[in-house]
Amino acid sequence: MKHNEQEIKVLKDEINQMWRLVISQLEKSRQALLNNNVELAFEIVSMEKRVNAFELKIESNCENYIALYSPVAIDLRLVLSIMKISITLERIGDFADGIARHVIERDCSNVDKKLVEELEIEKMFDILINMITDSFVALNSENTKTSGRILAKDEEVNTIYHKSFQRLDEYLQKNPQEILCGLKLMLLIRKMERIGDHCSNIVEEIVFYIEAKVLKHKGKMEQIE
Amino acid sequence: MIETKNIDFYYGNFQALKNINMKIGANTVTAFIGPSGCGKSTFLRLFNRMNDLIDDTRMEGQCIVDGKDIYNKSINIDELRKKVGMVFQKPNPFPKSIFENVAYGLKVNNMGDRRFIAQRVEESLKSAVLWDEVKDKLNKSALELSGGQQQRLCIARALAVAPSIILMDEPASALDPISTSKIEELIHQLKQQYTIVIVTHNMQQAARVSDTTGFFMLGELIEYNNTKKIFLNPDNEATQNYITGRFG
Numbered sequence: 001m002k003h004n005e006q007e008i009k010v011l012k013d014e015i016n017q018m019w020r021l022v023i024s025q026l027e028k029s030r031q032a033l034l035n036n037n038v039e040l041a042f043e044i045v046s047m048e049k050r051v052n053a054f055e056l057k058i059e060s061n062c063e064n065y066i067a068l069y070s071p072v073a074i075d076l077r078l079v080l081s082i083m084k085i086s087i088t089l090e091r092i093g094d095f096a097d098g099i100a101r102h103v104i105e106r107d108c109s110n111v112d113k114k115l116v117e118e119l120e121i122e123k124m125f126d127i128l129i130n131m132i133t134d135s136f137v138a139l140n141s142e143n144t145k146t147s148g149r150i151l152a153k154d155e156e157v158n159t160i161y162h163k164s165f166q167r168l169d170e171y172l173q174k175n176p177q178e179i180l181c182g183l184k185l186m187l188l189i190r191k192m193e194r195i196g197d198h199c200s201n202i203v204e205e206i207v208f209y210i211e212a213k214v215l216k217h218k219g220k221m222e223q224i225e
Numbered sequence: 226m227i228e229t230k231n232i233d234f235y236y237g238n239f240q241a242l243k244n245i246n247m248k249i250g251a252n253t254v255t256a257f258i259g260p261s262g263c264g265k266s267t268f269l270r271l272f273n274r275m276n277d278l279i280d281d282t283r284m285e286g287q288c289i290v291d292g293k294d295i296y297n298k299s300i301n302i303d304e305l306r307k308k309v310g311m312v313f314q315k316p317n318p319f320p321k322s323i324f325e326n327v328a329y330g331l332k333v334n335n336m337g338d339r340r341f342i343a344q345r346v347e348e349s350l351k352s353a354v355l356w357d358e359v360k361d362k363l364n365k366s367a368l369e370l371s372g373g374q375q376q377r378l379c380i381a382r383a384l385a386v387a388p389s390i391i392l393m394d395e396p397a398s399a400l401d402p403i404s405t406s407k408i409e410e411l412i413h414q415l416k417q418q419y420t421i422v423i424v425t426h427n428m429q430q431a432a433r434v435s436d437t438t439g440f441f442m443l444g445e446l447i448e449y450n451n452t453k454k455i456f457l458n459p460d461n462e463a464t465q466n467y468i469t470g471r472f473g
Contacts, residue, residue, distance in 0.1 A: 004470055070429050072456040075469045212458035 004069050008078065011061055012140075015082050015089075018054035019136045022089045025051065025096040026132060026195070030125040032103045033188075034116075044100035051093035058086040074209070081209040085139075088198045088205075092132065095191045095198075102188055108181040118167050119185065120160045124192045127153050127160075131199035139206050147203045157196035164189050226251040226420050227272060227390065232286035234267055234276070241267045243444045245286075249437070251389075254412060254421045256431035256452065259441035260467070265424045268441070269392050272422065273309035274302055290390070307334065310383030314395040316375035318367035318382075323350075323359050326367045326378055330386040345385055352418075353381035354411050373404020380411065384419075391415065393423040397430065409434050428468055432456045440464045 001009070025044055032040040062083045065071065071079055102108070116122075131153050138146050164186070172182045204215045227249040234242035242264045249255050257265035270276045271288050274295060287294050295305055307330070318326050327346040331337060337345070346363075350356040355377040359370070367378055376396060383391055393412070397405040412421055412434045425431050431438050432452060439449040440461070448461040459465045466472050 002470065069470075072428070072432065072468050073459055073465050076457065 004071075004075070007065055007069065008075060011058070011065060011079065011082050014054065014058050014061065015086060016136070016140065018051065018058065018086060018089050019132075021047065021051055021054065022093050022096070023129065023132055023136065025093055026125075026129055029096040029099040030122070030129070033099055034122055034125075036103060036109050038104055038106070041100035041103035045097055045104070048093055048097040051090055055086050055090040059083060062086075077209045077212060081205040084205050085202050088201050092195050092198050095195050098191050099188060102184060108184055111178070111181055111185065112171070112175075115167075115171050115185075119164050119189065121189065121192070124157055124160050124189070127157055128192060128195050128199065131157075131196065132202070135199060135202045135206060138203070139209070142210050144207050144210050147207055150203050151200055154196040154200045157193055161189055161193040226291065227422070228287075228289040229268075229271070230287040230289070232268070232271065232284065232288065234264070234271070234285075235283045236279070237281045241444050245446045247439065247446060247449055249420065249422060251420050252416060252418070253437060254416050254423065254435045256435035256438045257422070257424045257441060258426075258428055258431050258438060258467075259447075260472075261426075263441040264444040265439075265441045266394055269394055269422060269424050272390065272392055273306050273311055275311065277302070303334070307386045308388050309390040309392060310386065310388035311392045311394070312376070312379050312383055312396045315399050316372055316379050318370070318375050318378050320366065320368060322364045323367050323370070323378060324363040327381050327385050330382060334386065336386065346381075349381040349385040350378075352384050352415065353377045354407065354414070355381055371404070373400050373407060376400060376404065376408060377411065380408075380415075384415075388419065390420045390422070393421065395424055395426060398426060405430070428456075440467060442467070 025047060028040055028044050031037060032044060062079050065079055066076075069075075131150050134146050134150050138144060138150070168182050168186060172179055175182075207213050207215055227247075229245055229247045232242055232245040233240060245268060257269060259265050267276065271284065272290065272295075276282050276284065284296065288296055290305070290309065293300065319329060321329070324346055327349050328342050331342050331345055336342075347356065347360075350359060355374060358374060359365075359378075367375065370378060376399075380391070380396075397408045400408065409430065412423065415421060416436075423431075423435065435452045437450065438452045438455045440447045440455065440459075440463075442463060448455065448459055448464040450460065454460075455464060456468060459468065
């Protein structure tokens, strides 16, 4: 393996480590929220520093690689994609941290379980974890075939998000004493919807790296098809 | 401006170029890249028939410059080389004064009187962005100039006879980074008036200065495309492997 290929491998290894960590943060935030597990929530908050550190390290390594190796073509696209993916993963990490803090603050610890079910929070988590895991596999297998499926999942997340307004509205009209908890739940669902958007952004970067296509601000699904 | 059709070129029995077809537009910079021995310099030298000076060589196909096949017997080679100037890898000023170097082509070709020649020398040195550095020492030996200045002097010498095409065979490979940067800036400026074809081993230089890039390998033109396309997303895998340093 040539020296520059080794450097590329290091960059890929680092983004993979960060990716695994963020997937784990998201899975833990799911468990912490659904089981009201404060201890696990504290663990997430503590691991958030590692996510941030990864972002800084990857950014610095990408800058060094560009400065020292002047990459072009697929190497340049990979480095640019890794930089953007690391920023996006860090934001997803922030949202996982936000969900954990919601658990720690115990504002909604006695929330109606039926409401949580109706808001489809668990389903949303499942879709998001699938999206981020599938995008991880797409980058590592350098295969964009699944990208359309991942982007379609973001639509599912958006649908759940929009449905939640109506459900919360109905619930809060009947239970006005829960208004604070309702607002916090809304913010939480909003965070999850944003995670879906970020997963879509990651897919855009993977398509740019592998196929040199820019999906941003275009009909993504049509571009993929 | 330049068009080649089915060019094959041989050094004795060795085929150095294989069926090269290319069109080069006016007022553009075209870079040829590829591993050593791939045929890019041989191809460049076809455009002003410099390969004619090498024994036991043979060309087949057509090389058309401004609508004329330059390998037609009726072509005057001296006129062709006035129209298609050349700058080489190593600066090669004549052991004469700075002024005489630039005036040389004009005098040899009886192009105008003393006043005209003096004016053209000044214009050429200005175009080559060398005038300010040498205007007070035009009678000094060109050999006293630095390597970068000598190369710009050679460019001025090529410009003096009013060519429309300038061929550059690794013009900055023997220069330091500052001189290289000046040559690259000069290429950028000259593009407004001239068609430039450059052979370079420095891929970043090709990326910086050219509009189109041709990648050669083993005598074949593997890919010829917009420079941005070549360096961001080449069509051919061999091009990608070469520019990303995976072979070559």
